[in-house]
Every structure is written in structure tokens, then in C-alpha cells.
Amino acid sequence: MIQAIDRAAKVLSSLQGARHLGITELSAELGLPASTVHGIVKSLQGHGLVAQEPGGNRYMLGPALLKLSNVYLDTLDVRARAMRWTLELARRTGLSTRLGVQLFDEVIIIHHNQRPDGSQQMPETGLSVPAHASAMGKVLLAYNPEYATGLLGRSLRTLTGATITDPTQLAIQFASIADFGIATEEDEAVLGESSVAAPVVDTRGNVIAAVAVVIPSSQWPPEPDVLNSLRETARNISRELGASTWPPRAPQPTVLVHPKSPEPLTRPET
Amino acid sequence: MIQAIDRAAKVLSSLQGARHLGITELSAELGLPASTVHGIVKSLQGHGLVAQEPGGNRYMLGPALLKLSNVYLDTLDVRARAMRWTLELARRTGLSTRLGVQLFDEVIIIHHNQRPDGSQQMPETGLSVPAHASAMGKVLLAYNPEYATGLLGRSLRTLTGATITDPTQLAIQFASIADFGIATEEDEAVLGESSVAAPVVDTRGNVIAAVAVVIPSSQWPPEPDVLNSLRETARNISRELGASTWPPRAPQPTVLVHPKSPEPLTRPET
DNA sequence: GAATGCAATTCGATAATGTCGAATATCCCT
DNA sequence: AGGGATATTCGACATTATCGAATTGCATTC
Numbered sequence: 032m033i034q035a036i037d038r039a040a041k042v043l044s045s046l047q048g049a050r051h052l053g054i055t056e057l058s059a060e061l062g063l064p065a066s067t068v069h070g071i072v073k074s075l076q077g078h079g080l081v082a083q084e085p086g087g088n089r090y091m092l093g094p095a096l097l098k099l100s101n102v103y104l105d106t107l108d109v110r111a112r113a114m115r116w117t118l119e120l121a122r123r124t125g126l127s128t129r130l131g132v133q134l135f136d137e138v139i140i141i142h143h144n145q146r147p148d149g150s151q152q153m154p155e156t157g158l159s160v161p162a163h164a165s166a167m168g169k170v171l172l173a174y175n176p177e178y179a180t181g182l183l184g185r186s187l188r189t190l191t192g193a194t195i196t197d198p199t200q201l202a203i204q205f206a207s208i209a210d211f212g213i214a215t216e217e218d219e220a221v222l223g224e225s226s227v228a229a230p231v232v233d234t235r236g237n238v239i240a241a242v243a244v245v246i247p248s249s250q251w252p253p254e255p256d257v258l259n260s261l262r263e264t265a266r267n268i269s270r271e272l273g274a275s276t277w278p279p280r281a282p283q284p285t286v287l288v289h290p291k292s293p294e295p296l297t298r299p300e301t
Numbered sequence: 302m303i304q305a306i307d308r309a310a311k312v313l314s315s316l317q318g319a320r321h322l323g324i325t326e327l328s329a330e331l332g333l334p335a336s337t338v339h340g341i342v343k344s345l346q347g348h349g350l351v352a353q354e355p356g357g358n359r360y361m362l363g364p365a366l367l368k369l370s371n372v373y374l375d376t377l378d379v380r381a382r383a384m385r386w387t388l389e390l391a392r393r394t395g396l397s398t399r400l401g402v403q404l405f406d407e408v409i410i411i412h413h414n415q416r417p418d419g420s421q422q423m424p425e426t427g428l429s430v431p432a433h434a435s436a437m438g439k440v441l442l443a444y445n446p447e448y449a450t451g452l453l454g455r456s457l458r459t460l461t462g463a464t465i466t467d468p469t470q471l472a473i474q475f476a477s478i479a480d481f482g483i484a485t486e487e488d489e490a491v492l493g494e495s496s497v498a499a500p501v502v503d504t505r506g507n508v509i510a511a512v513a514v515v516i517p518s519s520q521w522p523p524e525p526d527v528l529n530s531l532r533e534t535a536r537n538i539s540r541e542l543g544a545s546t547w548p549p550r551a552p553q554p555t556v557l558v559h560p561k562s563p564e565p566l567t568r569p570e571t
Numbered sequence: 572g573a574a575t576g577c578a579a580t581t582c583g584a585t586a587a588t589g590t591c592g593a594a595t596a597t598c599c600c601t
Numbered sequence: 602a603g604g605g606a607t608a609t610t611c612g613a614c615a616t617t618a619t620c621g622a623a624t625t626g627c628a629t630t631c
Contacts, residue, residue: 034589034590035588035590063591064590064591064592066590066592066593067590067591070589087598088597088598088599
């Protein structure tokens with residue numbers, strides 16, 4: 032990892048968290064001398080990745096990021112293919128749908144279809160949710176056991192009273208998700224909002240995204256119809272991407288690194 | 302400018318242009334050894350700014366950009382303030398409206414209101430247009446003469462038959478924009494589409510954004526009503542940002558560096 | 572199914588490069 | 602107008618990124 036680039040990325044990350052920061056604040060946050068941070072920030076600014084706050088001495092994220100992210104979305108094959116299917120899913124279920132990809136310990140929503148009831152809803156594309164507290168995240172983790180193992184080692188953030196942070200409990204969920212190809216989440220990220228998600232697979236069988244249906248918790252649990260439509264949507268998208276089988280083959284089970292129980296948790300063989 | 306960061310930004314920029322590139326292709330494009338490029342790309346990948354194409358050996362932009370850009374939009378004070386006014390402008394005129402900021406020689410659309418006729422239209426937020434071929438860009442350049450001078454020195458891209466690329470002609474337009482606070486563009490970026498734009502000013506009198514109304518070229522020229530509404534919108538947004546006067550004070554006129562005429566072009570004193 | 576060629580990746584020596592701390596400039600607040 | 606804080610500039614130093622050669626991995630061909 033190239034030091035200067037690593038630091039530059041950390042600067043972007045800090046600005047992402049704090050919105051507006053001066054050089055001194057940044058240097059405190061990164062534990063680096065002010066002059067070093069200054070050089071980094073100016074370099075980023077030279078490419079529009081960071082911008083001077085109008086009014087002088089503080090910095091914020093820059094407009095180049097918007098352009099890059101727009102191209103990123105255009106680049107994503109999954110997204111282009113999935114859109115028509117998630118729209119159909121939203122129509123069928125009367126619910127809002129999401130398509131998400133993994134970004135480390137989070138899920139980034141790369142496409143969002145509003146509930147077709149005509150009400151005004153906030154666009155969710157670009158939002159991120161902690162992976163362990165979302166149905167999409169659980170799907171992605173269940174099929175990415177290598178990463179999941181690491182994640183379960185760290186301590187997880189609580190978002191609502193219902194957020195599951197116990198590694199053992201999550202590992203059990205992951206195992207059953209890998210078996211059934213469906214993940215659920217009840218009020219774990221946002222109170223009053225639950226969701227169900229399914230994996231999207233590419234040609235070589237990798238899970239590269241997740242589709243989800245968002246269900247008001249008052250309507251929980253979802254109708255079997257909803258689950259079937261979701262499954263079918265995930266299968267259709269995957270097929271369009273060239274996947275031969277769906278649901279994807281179950282991965283090696285997630286292993287807890289520091290299990291409280293002596294035996295590492297494994298998925299029962301079928 | 303820190304070399305490694307500069308190169309990293311150039312990698313992002315290349316991927317922005319080409320969507321998918323291998324290490325070799327990138328190294329050819331940047332004129333650097335493959336191993337150097339590899340290090341840069343891996344560093345970016347470590348932060349999610351670049352992602353491996355599903356299927357192996359090529360790289361594309363990464364999901365972290367989407368998250369960053371979302372925060373960027375949230376961070377922008379202008380945008381939050383302007384939204385309700387541009388919506389009103391769209392309602393009043395029956396036309397689609399845009400809010401844009403400058404990114405070097407382009408304008409990035411940071412907010413877009415669709416034409417209120419109920420037809421399905423593509424969301425334009427995040428799109429970029431060459432500054433010299435758009436009304437918003439002309440506004441931003443007219444009030445940023447330092448940058449404009451440099452830009453007019455380079456050769457400008459033609460987008461449609463109507464794109465104005467002659468520096469002298471553009472410099473004349475900039476002068477009159479600075480006087481009237483309104484810029485226009487007729488089919489210069491997209492055939493059939495014309496637009497009018499006005500500057501948005503902050504507390505200290507800097508032009509930080511531009512508002513525009515997009516007009517089908519078949520309806521050109523715009524009604525006086527449209528121009529008035531646009532002006533009023535720009536003034537309202539500016540006032541909300543703390544600007545005391547609108548239109549902003551005219552800047553030092555844009556000077557041509559290599560003028561064909563012996564005298565540099567100046568705006569007639571009023 | 573083996574062999575060939577291309578591209579990605581790893582590795583280590585080199586010196587070019589970014590880093591750091593001190594000095595200076597700029598801004599804002601009293 | 603003065604003082605404090607913050608951003609910015611500068612130059613010596615040693616850490617750090619860079620580069621080319623060697624290796625691995627993949628895909629395509631025969």
C-alpha cells in the first residue's frame with residue numbers, strides 16, 4: 032500500500048465523516064504534521080477531489096467525486112441489467128426495492144426503486160448501511176465467509192435496539208442464508224423498517240450484489256408471494272448476467288476466530 | 302503536488318474515461334511502468350476507490366466513490382438551499398432546471414428538476430458538460446476570468462455544429478454576461494436543447510454556482526417571463542446564502558492571452 | 572492435454588520523493 | 602492595532618515509492 036495514497040484516501044474518509052475540516056483538524060485526526068496534510072489536501076484539490084469551503088480555510092469533498100461516481104454507476108453491468116427487474120419487483124410487491132454491493136463492512140445501495148404507491152420518498156441510491164444490520168449485507172457476508180470471519184472478530188455497531196451484534200448469532204444466520212438463499216432483517220438498521228434480500232450471481236458463480244425488498248415492520252413477516260417474487264428477481268438478474276445456477280453454491284461456512292464455544296461453528300452437512 | 306497522489310488521480314481519471322482497463326493498458330496510457338501502476342491501483346483498491354472487474358484482470362472505478370459523492374452532495378450548502386427554489390422555477394416555467402458548479406473546464410450538474418409535464422426524463426444530477434458549451438459554464442467562466450483566460454488559450458471541443466469555439470467570440474459573450482447576469486446557449490452542447498443560466502452568489506460575493514433553465518430549441522428564444530423567473534430564482538438562492546447584492550459585481554474582464562487583434566479585449570466601461 | 576504467449580504480480584536495490592519541523596504569511600478576533 | 606491561531610512555504614533528510622527483472626498465473630492455440 033503506497034503511503035501517500037493511503038493517506039490521501041484517509042483524508043477523503045475523514046472529510047466524509049466530518050463534512051468540513053481545517054488542516055489542523057485533519058492533522059489531529061490522522062496524527063500527521065500539518066504540513067504533510069496540507070500537501071496531501073492540495074494535491075487532492077488539484078484534481079477536484081477536495082474543495083475549499085467557500086469562505087476560506089476549511090476543506091470539504093470535491094465535485095470530481097460526483098462525476099466519478101456517476102461513471103461508476105454507468106459502468107456497473109449488474110445495475111443496468113437489474114434495473115428493469117427490480118422495477119418489476121417493486122410493481123409486483125408494492126414495496127420499495129434495493130440493489131446493493133459490498134464496500135468492506137457496509138452495503139452501498141447502487142439502485143433504488145420507490146414504493147409504487149405514488150408517495151414522495153427519498154432516493155436511496157448512494158446510501159450505505161452497515162452490512163451486519165441489513166438483509167443485503169447478510170447475504171453478501173454469508174457468501175463472503177473470508178471477510179465475514181474477520182468482521183465478526185471486531186465489535187459491531189448497534190443501530191437500533193434490535194441490531195444483532197453477537198457474532199455467534201450472526202454466524203448461525205449466515206449459515207442458514209447460504210442454505211436458503213434468503214436473508215432477513217427486522218428493525219435492525221432502522222426502526223419500523225425490515226427487509227428481505229437475495230444474492231445476485233455472475234457467470235463464474237460469485238455473489239456480486241444483493242437485491243432486497245423493504246417491508247414496513249408493521250407488515251412483517253412478508254407474504255410468501257413476496258419471497259417468491261424476490262427469489263425470482265434475483266434469479267432473473269443472475270441469469271441475465273450469465274449465471275448457470277441459482278441459488279449459488281453455498282460457500283465454506285463462516286468460522287468464528289475467537290469462538291466462545293470450543294468447537295468452531297459449522298453448517299450442518301445436508 | 303505529491304507525485305503518487307497525482308498519479309492516483311490520473312488513474313481514476315483514466316478509468317473514468319475508459320470504464321474498464323487492465324494494468325498494461327493503464328501503464329500505456331499514463332506512460333509508467335506496469336509495476337508502478339499496479340502499486341497505485343492496489344492502493345486505491347484497498348480503499349474501495351477502484352474495484353476489480355468481476356472476472357479478473359481488469360479494473361474499474363469502485364463503490365467508495367458513490368458513498369463519497371453522496372456525502373459531497375449532502376455537504377453542499379448551495380444545493381440544499383437551492384432545491385426548493387429550482388423546483389419552484391420548474392413549476393413556474395414548465396421547464397427542466399439545473400444547478401451546476403465548475404470543475405475545471407466542465408460544469409457538473411449538482412441538482413436537476415425534471416420538466417413538470419409528467420413525462421419520463423433521465424435524471425441529470427452528476428452529469429457534466431464542457432463549460433464553454435453550456436449556459437451555466439459561461440456564467441461560471443464569465444465570473445472566473447482568471448480561469449477563463451487560460452481556458453480560451455487552449456483549443457476547445459466541438460460538440461454540435463453550433464458549438465462556439467472561437468476564443469474571441471466567447472470573450473465577447475463573457476463580457477456581456479458579466480454585465481447582464483444572464484448567459485445563453487443555443488444548441489451548443491446538445492442539438493435541440495438550449496439553455497439560459499444565471500449566477501448564484503455567496504456571502505462574500507463569489508459566484509459559486511449557476512442555475513439554468515433548459516429550453517427546447519423549438520421554443521427559442523425564451524419568453525421574458527422565463528428570464529425574469531430565472532433571475533429571481535438566482536437572486537433568491539443567493540440571498541438565502543447571505544449575498545447582499547445581485548447580480549454580482551462584474552469581475553475584471555477576461556483577457557485573451559494570444560489575441561489575434563493587437564488590443565486585448567475589454568468590456569466597455571459603463 | 573501440453574505448450575506458448577500475454578498480462579498481472581512479486582521482489583529488491585536505488586535514488587528520487589515525500590515527509591517533517593521550523594519559519595513565514597495570512598486571517599480573524601479582541 | 603495587536604495577538605493568537607491557522608494555513609502555507611521552504612529545504613534538509615531519510616524514508617519511501619519507483620523501476621526493471623524475474624515469477625506466477627491465465628487463457629488460448631495447436
